[in-house]
Amino acid sequence: MTASREPALRLQGIVKTFPGVRALDGVDFEVMPGEVHALLGENGAGKSTLMKVLAGMYQPDEGQIMIAGHPVQMTTPIEAKAQGVVLIHQELSLVPEMSAAENIYLGELPRKSFGRVDWATLEERANAILKRLKCSFRAEVTVANLSIANQQMVEIARALTVDARVVVFDEPTASLTDAEKVVLFDIINDLKARGVGIVYISHRMDEIFTLSDRITVLRDGAYRGTLTTAVTNEDEVTRLMIGRSLDLSRDEAAPNFGKTMLEVRNLTCPGLFENVSFTVRVGEVVGFYGLVGAGRTEIAEALFGLRKPDSGEIRVDGEAAEITSPRAAIALGISLVPENRKEQGLVLQMNCRDNMTLPQVQALTTGPFVAQGAELAIFDKYRDRLAIKTPSWKQSAAVLSGGNQQKIVIGKWLSMTPRVLIVDEPTRGIDVGSKSEIHQLLRELAAQGYAVIVISSEMPEVLRVSDRIIAMYHGRIMREFDIKDVTEDSLVQAISGISAEAVA
Amino acid sequence: MAYFYQNPVLRWLLRNPIWGFVLIVFIFFSLSSEHFFAARNLQNILVQTSTIGLIALGMTLVMINGNIDLSVGATLALAAAFAVDVQSWAMFATWGNWQILPAVCLALLVGIFMGAINGFIVWKTGVDAFIVTLGAMLGIRGLVFVYTGEQSFYAMNFAYSDFSALSFGPLPVLAVIFLLCVLIVHWLLSRTVHGRNTYAVGGNREAAVNAGIRVGPHMMINFMIIGFLAALSGVLLSTQMGAATPNLGRDYELWVITAVVLGGTKLTGGKGDIIGTLGGVLAIGILRNGMNLMQVPAFYVYVILGSILIAVLFLDKRFNTSTDGGLRL
Known part of the structure; x- marks a missing residue:
């Protein structure tokens, strides 16, 4: 048991710079064998960069990576895998037309003479791994026919073909239902019991508190501290995550709201969003804040005629509107600046x-x-x-x-x-200078009498541009804040779903 | 290289490499064959070019849309068969030369109709245009054989077969019709809403939908335009021959696509223009004509054209990725 005292993985003083950006600034991180260590931070805090360093996709400028106490150099994802570090990506990378078994051993298919695939061995081995994961499907099934959760299982099974020391899960529950999540958590706990070190990246506080042993927080590319899950609470984590006091001052006169331009009542699209009601007035910016997959973009698509809601009502300037196509939306004066x-x-x-x-x-x-x-x-x-x-x-x-x-x-x-301008993730992938110009512009547009909806996953952004903020979680509006009353803690809690009962 | 980019003529040629090629082969054949640079021969080239040229105009629209139409050769044959056959129907026997009118109209309508079917299927089923029009190519060719009973039709009215001998001043009437269509389609593509939408739909279909463009009907119109142009080409070809044979227009789709691609239109859509396409059809026309005059066996023309096609696309990739920011598929 002496080996277990040595961290399965240790990163020390990792620095990674890109032209003009210091993406990682001396980050320390370690995972013990049999530990679930959560990595937390806002978008752009450096989580994915750190994981790419770990997976051998990026080379750090400074710092050291140690696996089981030995310093290693990982220059390609293949080397990382050989060292027992396996990444399970947010986006699945499976070949849908192939069977689960073929996907699990893709690139390493067992062979017979003349390069023929040894199907018997392949399926036997693949089924053994799936059984270990307590999967209910057989390895012969075509991946395209599996649910997203089961596809994720195939991805995990692929990770287990090597003797994994460390498994990194990057937002694994983004596309899973609650039932599927339970299965995933079982597997993570099972891996943990086998002594594998787990890195768990997520935005969702509730999951992190259920699963993890320790939590490390990154902010602006820098290490902000490690907390032991058992003795900390959501407030403390949130504080570490946000840290700075944001400059929310706006040098403008008190906004002057006009009539209600857009009114949405009980809009429902099963599985995407439910019972969504809100209004937007002339001269007002309403911010929709929530995690990716909370249903915000889908609401925008429904308003723009790209998605047909099951029920509910949309009124534009007081009149009931039937929006069946973007053409119809444009005719009604609704415009959408899309996410991508x-x-x-x-x-x-x-x-x-x-x-x-x-x-x-x-x-x-x-x-x-x-x-x-x-x-x-x-x-x-x-x-x-x-x-x-x-x-x-x-x-x-x-x-x-x-x-x-x-x-x-x-x-x-x-x-x-337009009468209603919807802007989805207005500053994604945009440099800092242009970002603040666009924020300024959105404020000016409201002042000029547009009714504006801004959808964003970045808290500073919604706080900066909105007059009101609607917080969404899992397709539901959790809470509506006036900009004067909002606190960062309450906002984070509303979109993480931890205080769902308390609020509702 | 700096001079190269500053000189407007050279810069234009760099963007339209096919016109540089047209220029080179034109000079080459003028010097190497005494018969090439003669008014009679140049008229000939224009007339020969008009057949695939007309279809290439439509193909440019369809390909900028991100689609393709393989059925044009068969549509051409069907339209030609109608044009020649209908004028000899008993009901028009007393119409004199006017019997040509309903025949030609019907032939053109058949072309539009075939295009509409292609477009409608692509719109409603979402099946790739390559597959839909491949099916149409086989199906329509089959219809031609059924309709003609594997026989050729001959035009009995001499006014019909004399039509192609007419000319406006130095220009043969077929060349005039072709050049007129070039102008019209060029304007359509560069100056009208329909043309703008053609680029948008092919360049980014999702953005086009988000801009309120009705993509399905739009694509259908372009298939109808190419159907019309293929039928017109068939009618004009049958006036030249005074007949319609069931095998008319075989392989034309390949010549047409070659010409359009030589002219810089992208198979992936969103890019291309009529000026390039005109260069492409002229390049093919001049090459076939010139090599024929020099008595090069016809099959060498295929070898040379194939090589040129690949060479031109290679040059285009080299130059246009470096000047245009690296976005090419």
Whole structure:
């Protein structure tokens, strides 16, 4: 039992810099054999960078990685796996058309003479692993036919083909139902009992407190402390996570809200969101805050006609609205700046001007032809207003920076003078400078009389731009805060679902 | 290299490498064959080019949409069969030369209809256009054989077969029709809402839907346009021959796609234009004509065209990834 006193994995003083960013700044982290160690931090705190260092995908600039007391160098994911460090990714990386057995041994299929696959051995071994995981399905099943939870089991089984010392789970429950979660937790506890060290990354406080032995918190790429789960509480963890006192001061006059522009009553789409009711007034920014998968984007899609709700009512400017397509939404004056600008917002090969005027070229047509002068006038106006940096309107959208691309998408919808503007994750993947410009812009838009909905997973962002914050957890609105009354603790608690009963 | 980028003509050629190639082969054949650079031969090239050229205009729209249409050769044959056969129907026997009118109209409608079916299936089922039009290619060719009974139809009305001999000044009427269509489709693509939507749908379908574009009907219209152009091409080809054979238009889809791709249109959609496509069809037309004049056996033309196709796409990848920010598929 002496070996068990040596950490299964130890990271010391890990530093990793990218051009202009110090992503990890001297991080220490260790996992004992048979321990579940939770890693916690806001988006961008450095969790994924740390895991990529651990998996051999990034090389640290400074610091040391030790496995079972021996310093190691891991330059590729294959080496990391050989050292017994296995990552179970948030996104599954399985080949859906192949069987579970083939996926488990992908790249290492047992062979017979002439390179033929030894199916008997393959299925025997795979079934043995699945049995160890108490899986109810056989290894011959095609992965595409398995539920997401069972697919995750296959991923875990793959990790167990090597003699894993450390298994890293990155947000494993993001796509699982409650029942499936219970199964996953059983497996984690089973691994733990076998002496495997577990790193558990999650945003969800309730899970962390159920599972973990210790909690390490990262913030802004730096190590902020390690707490023993048994003797700490949610407040303490939250404080470590947020740490700084955010600058929430806004140098603007008290906002002046007008009439209710959008009213949503009991909107339900089973499995995604339920009984969602809220209003947005003219001149107001309503922030939707919650974890990924809390149903916020899905609500936006329903409002924009991309998703058909089962029941509920949407009223725009007091009138009941039937929104069956984006076309209908646009006609009602609802605009959506989508979550993923490259995939959903921009036609990358197209030039900036054409991208900006895309939804309204019909309206800009006189006779058979599009009025290019009018298009250019719109482009010039919004380039100046949003300070879009591009050498010319002819530039294809692909070559612009993320911030400028986002401004093109925002400009596209602003130029339609919408009645309701929905912005989903407005600053994802955008540099700090452009970020604050976009925040400023959202405030100005509200001041100019737009009704704005901002969906964000970043707390500083919702706190900075919103007049009201709606906190969501698992498809439900947990609580609504006025910006004057909100505290960071209460917000974190509302979206983690820990005080669900207390609030409801 | 700096000079290369500053000179507007050279910069234009770098973006449209196929026109550089057209220029080179044109000069090459002018120098190496005494018959090439003659008014009569240049008229010939235009007439020969018009057949695949007309279809290539439609193919450009369909391919920028991110689709493809393999059924054009068969549609061409079906339309030609209708155009030649209908004018000899008994009910039009007393119409004199006017009997040509319902025949041609019906032929063009058949083309539009076939395109509409292709487009409708692609829209409603979501099956890949490659598969849908591959099926249509086989099916329509089958219909041609059923309709013609494996026989050729001959035009009895000489006004029909004399049509292709007409000319406006120095330009043969077929060349005029082709160039007119080039202008119209160029305007359609570069100046109208439909054209703008064509790029948007092919470039990023999801963004197009989010911008309120009705993608399905839009794609169907482009399939109808290519159906119309394939039928028109079939009618014009049958006037040249005074007949319609059941094997008319075999392999044309391959020539057309080659021309369009040579002209810089991307198979993945979102990119391309009519100027490039015109260069592509001219390149093929000049090469076939010139090599024919130099009495190079026809099969070498295939070898050379195949090599050029790959070379041009390679150059395009080299140059346009470095100047345009690395976004190419």
